[in-house]
Amino acid sequence: MNPLILLAQETVPDAGAGLFGGAMAVMCALWALGIAATVFWLWMLIDALVNEPTTNEKILWFLVIFFLHFIGALIYFFVRRSARARRTCAS
DSSP states (O other), X not given: OOHHHHHHOOOOOOHHHHHHHHHHHHHHHHHHHHHXXXXXHHHHHHXXXXXXXXXXXXXXXXXXXXXXXXXXXXXXXXXIIHHHHHHHHHO
């Protein structure tokens, strides 16, 4: 038999294999996003505790970031951290 004819034959893939591979890819992407969000959350939490000038502001920002998780970290990043960066650049 001609080997080219054997190689040209199309095999029907298992229908479940493609679905499983796609689901695993989505799950890996979600895990990566979750890990990145958690690292960003921890970074903003530590930044608030180290760089806020008064104890009351430290407690306030800690509670905002802790209870609102990623949204609270984004709020802190855009409100306080960027304001602090602008203030140091203007000096």
